[in-house]
Amino acid sequence: MEAIVELVRGKVRTPVPAAHVREAASKFREVVIDVGTGDGRWAYRMARAHPDRFCLGIDANAAGLRDVSFRAGRKPSRGGVSNVWFIRAAAETLPAGLERLADHITIFYPWRRLLDGILKPDPAVIHPIGLLGKHGAQVLICINESALHAGSRPADPGACAAVLARLRPPYAEAGIVLTSCRIASGPGTTWGDRVGQGRPASSVVVTGVVRGEGCAGYTVT
Ligand SMILES: C[S@@+](CC[C@H](N)C(=O)[O-])C[C@H]1O[C@@H](n2cnc3c(N)ncnc32)[C@H](O)[C@@H]1O
Structure with a gap:
């Protein structure tokens, strides 16, 4: 079908x-795929800036x-x-x-089901996201610091290292090799601007790369 x-x-x-x-x-x-794009403003501006x-x-x-x-x-x-x-x-x-379509996958300031799925993480959410990327596709996830967990101190590099260590194995199962996690300014999306009150929001920024062969049952053609 x-x-x-x-x-x-x-x-x-x-x-x-x-x-x-x-x-x-x-x-x-x-191809850039923005998951949880919200009002779509960031994707629209990206398209205008990069024909x-x-x-x-x-x-x-x-x-x-x-x-x-x-x-x-x-x-x-x-x-x-x-x-x-x-x-x-x-x-x-x-x-x-839509499998293996993206060169870049972005997820900015997710909330609710998407945030839970990204952070817990839930294979039901991250496996389909991994499948969107071509082999070698870049993955960029930005999360507001406050979403990590109550009481986590801002700009705590230890917290980032712990997040990376916790997320790496399940993401690898989903075909995404996580490469870094740091506190940095997030992109100027609608939600990022709101969180940062008009300035780039301090965010937990996680990067990764799609390894197509890592997804069970899917053959890259
Ligand atoms: C805080 S907004 C951020 C929107 C945009 N990325 C930005 O930075 O302005 C979170 C978005 O995630 C979307 N979202 C939540 N759960 C989702 C899911 N399971 N799948 C796709 N989108 C989801 C919501 O509809 C909402 O638009």
Whole structure:
């Protein structure tokens, strides 16, 4: 059966074959997938700044994507950008057909199910995310420091080392080799700006690389 994704543009949600997304992405040098993209503003700005990149914003909540996805679909003179698309999907139930598409996977300031899945971590969340990346894809996760756990001291390098040690084995199982964890300024996303009150938010920044062969049952072609 053909894999279908739910494309969001303004208030309209359209089921389209995942193959359409792959075909659109194939025209660009690199693919960036932003999971838990929120209002999609970061993905939109990335697409505008890098016309050679195809940006795919994915979020479980279609309502949040409404404004930016509408703007992206307008004429270029009115803010339209053809190299950013938005999909409504939860990380734990990502539609089939997007496997091994991304050169970069970003997750900025996740909350609720996505945060739990990233931090616990839950294989049901991180395995599908690992499958999005090509072999060698870069993974960048930024979490507000306060989300780590109550009482963790800000900028505590020991806390970062502990997070990395705890997350490494389950992420490796999901095909993601974690390479670093540090306290740094996060990106200027809508939520990052809110957390940082207009300045780059101090965040726990975790980086990794997708190792395609690490995902059981999936063959890279
Ligand atoms: C705090 S917002 C951050 C949004 C954006 N990344 C930013 O930095 O502005 C967290 C986002 O995670 C999304 N989210 C939560 N659980 C999710 C899941 N299981 N799958 C996909 N997105 C999820 C929410 O809908 C929300 O848009």
